[in-house]
Amino acid sequence: MKILLISVGGNQEPVIFSIMNNKPDKIIFFVSEGTREKVTKDIIPAVFKESNQIPDFEIIKTPDEQDVGICVKTLLSSVPKAMRKLNIYDRLWPDIVDYTGGTKTLSSSLVWASAKYPCKLSYIGSKDSSGRSKDGLGIVQTGREYLLLIENPWDKIAYFEVESAMLLFNKCQYASSASILRSIVEKISDERLKVLVSSLCEVVEGYAAWDAFDHFKARRLLESNREKLTSFTDLEQILIPGLKPFIEQMIENIEFLRSLNPNKLSWPILYDLLANSARRAFIERKYEDASARCYAVIEKIAKYELQKTYGINTSNASPELLPEAIRSDYIKKYSIKQLDGSEKIQFGAIAAYEILSVLNNTYGKRFNSIANIRPHLTERNQSILAHGIQPMDKAKFDNLFLDALKILNISENELIKFPTFSLLL
Known part of the structure; x- marks a missing residue:
């Protein structure tokens, strides 16, 4: 089923020509107060005379044909209602939009409102200047009309919206980036472009999942789109600058994900x-x-090393596994009585590092070698997301972050990096 949305001006001939050549099943006319009667008095009778049938139609009248904003608002609110009246529920907007007729305000409003949706644009022109009055500068003469059907403009301008999504991705706004890409997929018609943007959307959703620690979903989405994205690298300068290096970094990221056991x-x-x-x-x-994340790393380093190397669980430590030199002290300080009357030994990060130090463990030595690490941990514990009300600032975070790197004995460059998009800004 073909739906036509068309503006109506003082000359009904282009409107009639558009209807007869586009052959819509249903029509929505966009009119002003002065052109409303033309639909029922001139256009519909002429269409019936030519085709011996009258398509179902609705009329939308703008309250002010000189105000673009009012015209766009009227279209955006009224076209969906008109489509429901015409029993159209399988699409959000008409397939074809003809902006030939009407004032410049009506025509521009029609195009502007339709820009949100995948549709073809129709315009009644002439094949050459001889088909127009005023030495080729006036209106198209009757009998010299020529239908120009412009394919979905979104296939040409999608890059500008894709660029907005790329900018958000680079700012770690992965869910918002994916949301924009999903909306672009719904607007474009070109199948190859649709596959590219759809694949890119799933990759961005994969990074959104990874950023939320859903490593299973991240790996599935990145792996499943690796080959598809790679096949589009020839388009990198057309739509997505730097797609090739993005994919190369993504491949490294996939290898890292494969090394993880998320559980x-x-x-x-x-x-x-x-x-x-x-x-x-x-x-x-x-x-x-x-x-908060950095503190969790420092805490979990000690937790993991104690469990992996010595079998000591910081949440429920077995007394006999604790070093003899501190065993009685830890039982006394960290035993917690349970509801069933039993006791378990539970302790935090600093106590865990003290055990590692007593055991002459490398991570315990590194912890003790870092000047002011205890005050740094205290600052975090007094922060608003921990036990206090003092927010962490950049300087406080930097201290904590460098402490974590030193305990792990790595540089910042060794941490996994997400890819970024090259932007032509």
Whole structure:
């Protein structure tokens, strides 16, 4: 079924020509107070005379044909209602929009309102200047009309919206970036372009999942779109500048994801958490959130090393596994009585590092070698997302972040990096 949305001006001939050549099943006329009667008195009778049938139609009248804003608002609110009246529920907007007739305000409003949707634009012109009055500068003469049907403009201008999505991606706004890309997929018609943007959307959704620690979903979405995106690298200068280096970084990221067991604490999981902390701080400047993640890394380093190397669980430590030199002290300080009357030994980060130090463990030595690390941890514990009300700022986060790097004995450059898009700004 073909639906035509068409503006009506003082000359009905282009409107009639458009209807007869576009052959719509249903029509929505966009009129002003002065052109409304033309639909029922001139256009519909002429169409019936030519085709011996009258398509179902609705009329939308603008309250002010000189105000673009009012015209666009009228179209955006009234066209969906008109389509429902015409029993059209399988699309959001008419397939064809003809902006030939009407004042410049009506025509421009029609195009502007339709820009949100995938549709073809129709214009009644002439093949050459001889078909127009005033030496080729006036209106198209009757009998010299020529239908220009312009394919969905979104296939040509999608880059500008894609660029907005890329900018959001680079700012770690992955869910918002994916939302824009999904809306673009709904607007474009070119199948190859649709596959590209759809694939890119799923990749961005994969990074959104990764950023939220859903590593299973991230790996599935990135792996499933790797080959499809790679096949589009020839378009990088046309639609997505720098797509090739983006894909190369994505492939490295996939290999990292393959090294993870999301259900089990490991060194890669800790590196990933610290990289997540860096994104919060250095890109989003969310130092409170970043510090919470960074503190978790420092805490989990000791937790993981104690469990992996010595079998000591910081949430429920077996007394006999604790070093003899501190065993009685830890039982006394950290035993917690349970509801069933039993007791368990539970302790935090600093106590965990003290055990590692007593055991002459490398991570315990590194912890003790860092000047002011205890005050840095205290600052975080006094922050608004921990136990106090003092927010973390950049300087406080930087201290904590450098402490984590020193304990892990790595540089910031060794942390996993998400790809970024090249922007022509």
